[in-house]
Amino acid sequence: MLLSKKQLFDIPDEVAYLNTAYMSPLMHSVVSAMDEGVRLKARPWTLTIDHFFDDVENAKALFGQVVNAHADRISVVPSASYGLSTAANNLSLNEGQRIIALKHQFPSHTYPWKRKAREAGGVFVEVDVSQGAAATPALLQAIDERTAIVAVPNVLWTTGAYVDLIAMRQRCDEVGAALVLDLTQSAGALVTDFEKIRPDFAAVANYKWMLCPYSTGFLYVDPAYFDGKPLEEGWITRKGARNFARLTENPETFEAGAIRYDMGERANFALLPGVNRALRQLIDWDIEIIETTLAARNAELCHRLDAIGLKTVNAKNRGAHFIGAQLPNGTRSDLLTELAKEKVYLSMRNGSLRITPHLWNDAQDFDRLIHALSRLI
Numbered sequence: 001m002l003l004s005k006k007q008l009f010d011i012p013d014e015v016a017y018l019n020t021a022y023m024s025p026l027m028h029s030v031v032s033a034m035d036e037g038v039r040l041k042a043r044p045w046t047l048t049i050d051h052f053f054d055d056v057e058n059a060k061a062l063f064g065q066v067v068n069a070h071a072d073r074i075s076v077v078p079s080a081s082y083g084l085s086t087a088a089n090n091l092s093l094n095e096g097q098r099i100i101a102l103k104h105q106f107p108s109h110t111y112p113w114k115r116k117a118r119e120a121g122g123v124f125v126e127v128d129v130s131q132g133a134a135a136t137p138a139l140l141q142a143i144d145e146r147t148a149i150v151a152v153p154n155v156l157w158t159t160g161a162y163v164d165l166i167a168m169r170q171r172c173d174e175v176g177a178a179l180v181l182d183l184t185q186s187a188g189a190l191v192t193d194f195e196k197i198r199p200d201f202a203a204v205a206n207y208k209w210m211l212c213p214y215s216t217g218f219l220y221v222d223p224a225y226f227d228g229k230p231l232e233e234g235w236i237t238r239k240g241a242r243n244f245a246r247l248t249e250n251p252e253t254f255e256a257g258a259i260r261y262d263m264g265e266r267a268n269f270a271l272l273p274g275v276n277r278a279l280r281q282l283i284d285w286d287i288e289i290i291e292t293t294l295a296a297r298n299a300e301l302c303h304r305l306d307a308i309g310l311k312t313v314n315a316k317n318r319g320a321h322f323i324g325a326q327l328p329n330g331t332r333s334d335l336l337t338e339l340a341k342e343k344v345y346l347s348m349r350n351g352s353l354r355i356t357p358h359l360w361n362d363a364q365d366f367d368r369l370i371h372a373l374s375r376l377i
């Protein structure tokens with residue numbers, strides 16, 4: 001178990017910020033790393049060719065450590081939507097074949113699949129899991145020989161409903177389907193082992209549980225797609241790119257691995273040092289210990305929330321780090337605004353109250369949440 005890390009963040013004592021599912025705060029150390037990074041561009045004569053490569057390579061290696069994958073399978077992307085659109089463009093779907101997803105998934109992980117189904121004459125199937133119910137069996141039942149792609153998260157962004165990704169992989173193998181993941185609401189907080197899950201593609205936007213700056217993310221790519229088609233025709237991803245003076249003489253050939261899917265201007269001097277600092281801290285804390293710490297605190301918090309009249313999702317059906325709760329009938333519609341007046345911050349998605357604390361929270365934050373909610377509901 002880890003103790004509260006509030007002192008590492010810029011969070012005043014009177015603020016109870018319990019909204020990682022929306023946007024995590026940055027650590028002081030991450031802000032400092034980004035500050036140094038942004039100053040490089042203020043003095044471009046201090047930039048070297050290595051600055052275009054080293055932080056990118058470090059970021060891939062560090063993310064690889066977080067998800068147990070080799071760095072050559074990782075590409076740098078600006079958002080989950082970028083990664084998931086890349087995946088959709090590189091998977092085949094025949095007429096009549098199905099793409100299986102959860103109902104109310106985040107739109108970055110539905111729009112590419114809706115378009116794909118429309119264009120190929122396929123079917124986009126959304127499996128409806130009511131709040132509190134188990135998502136894994138419902139998905140397993142929906143996957144059959146007609147399924148070409150299973151496009152799911154590890155944890156649903158509204159209720160926190162948990163999807164067993166190893167079970168998804170096994171079922172995909174049985175029916176010959178590809179597995180595409182959006183891990184934005186889980187990577188960094190739940191143990192994620194790509195050696196075991198073997199996704200075809202997996203995208204992560206970094207600004208939530210990865211504790212990184214906005215507009216950064218990663219895409220994991222299985223080697224089967226190393227010769228696929230990227231969204232952009234980048235130049236820095238090709239053989240010979242280190243020689244800036246002779247770029248036009250380079251072959252079109254990409255460097256080996258997932259690098260072809262890297263976004264244009266991937267060497268973001270301002271943001272990448274912050275990404276690397278945050279990932280080093282997560283690795284240092286250890287993802288498994290982060291998960292068990294958040295799980296234990298959330299289990300206790302759920303008891304307290306249930307005791308004051310909320311209905312939280314049973315621990316076995318939700319991500320350990322993520323609380324989705326139903327409010328009692330008749331709860332005031334301005335609840336979040338009233339909570340914010342008391343400097344307690346949560347979010348509501350599709351009627352589910354999201355309570356997503358992290359290591360910066362402490363016992364005082366939880367007490368303030370419970371007292372404020374008891375008064376307001």
Ligand SMILES: Cc1ncc(COP(=O)(O)O)c(C=O)c1O
Nearest residue numbers: 079080081106108157184185205
């Ligand atoms: C599950 C999930 N995926 C992705 C995103 C962000 O998507 P993008 O990076 O495409 O803006 C969010 C933001 O709330 C999310 O909850």
